[in-house]
Amino acid sequence: MSLESFNSIFEKELLEEMKVHGKFMSLKQGDIILDVDETIRIIPVILSGTVKVSRVDEHGNELLLYYVSPHESCAMTFTCCMQQVGSEIRAVAEDDVELLGIPTERMEQWMRVYPTWNSFVMKTIRARFNELLKTIDQIAFQKLDERLIHYLKDKSAATNTTLINLSHSKIAIDLASSREVISRLLKKLEQDKKVILYRNQIKLLREL
DNA sequence: ACATTAAGTGATT
DNA sequence: AATCACTTAATGT
Numbered sequence: 272m273s274l275e276s277f278n279s280i281f282e283k284e285l286l287e288e289m290k291v292h293g294k295f296m297s298l299k300q301g302d303i304i305l306d307v308d309e310t311i312r313i314i315p316v317i318l319s320g321t322v323k324v325s326r327v328d329e330h331g332n333e334l335l336l337y338y339v340s341p342h343e344s345c346a347m348t349f350t351c352c353m354q355q356v357g358s359e360i361r362a363v364a365e366d367d368v369e370l371l372g373i374p375t376e377r378m379e380q381w382m383r384v385y386p387t388w389n390s391f392v393m394k395t396i397r398a399r400f401n402e403l404l405k406t407i408d409q410i411a412f413q414k415l416d417e418r419l420i421h422y423l424k425d426k427s428a429a430t431n432t433t434l435i436n437l438s439h440s441k442i443a444i445d446l447a448s449s450r451e452v453i454s455r456l457l458k459k460l461e462q463d464k465k466v467i468l469y470r471n472q473i474k475l476l477r478e479l
Numbered sequence: 480a481c482a483t484t485a486a487g488t489g490a491t492t
Numbered sequence: 493a494a495t496c497a498c499t500t501a502a503t504g505t
Binding site for chain 1: 484486
């Protein structure tokens with residue numbers, strides 16, 4: 272995928288500037304793009320692949336926040352790059368990822384000069400903020416089984432497939448739960464004909 | 480065939 | 493819902 276796919280979003284002048292100032296980067300699956308406490312030097316704009324953004328507590332436990340898909344950027348980076356504050360989150364390449372790194376200095380300038388950049392930034396912040404609210408709702412009010420269903424749907428949407436390649440323990444880590452609990456919940460879902468379980472794979476059925 | 484890793488189960492808190 | 497201890501099943505070498 273390339274910058275051309277942004278034609279409908281940004282004006283040509285901005286696209287030119289992105290070509291000049293942006294650094295094309297290619298990450299392998301599992302690469303850590305940004306870890307906790309690191310300071311941000313670039314704004315990533317995802318060209319292809321999916322990035323997983325998660326919160327990490329003092330013991331190293333992770334909690335999934337959201338996925339960043341192509342044509343999106345990470346809302347957290349916008350807010351903390353401007354003040355050069357350390358990252359509160361960890362961003363990992365969920366699969367092989369290509370992204371365009373925009374130097375933070377360009378941010379301010381583009382915000383003023385290019386309305387499309389401005390609305391792009393606002394759009395991604397609003398989208399992420401809404402997702403965060405949903406996640407908070409889930410943790411505060413929903414049971415783990417509902418969180419799990421949401422997680423599977425989310426994952427399926429992010430990777431555009433109903434066959435999910437994940438072990439039970441990976442899921443448990445993302446949801447800050449334990450493997451046994453996830454296994455038991457998944458088994459219930461399987462009995463309800465909502466998924467089919469394999470080793471390291473979960474097939475989502477329509478009824479989910 | 481053996482070791483390793485994923486998943487299933489029951490008991491305990 | 494989490495943790496432990498243990499079993500069973502699948503997969504890699």
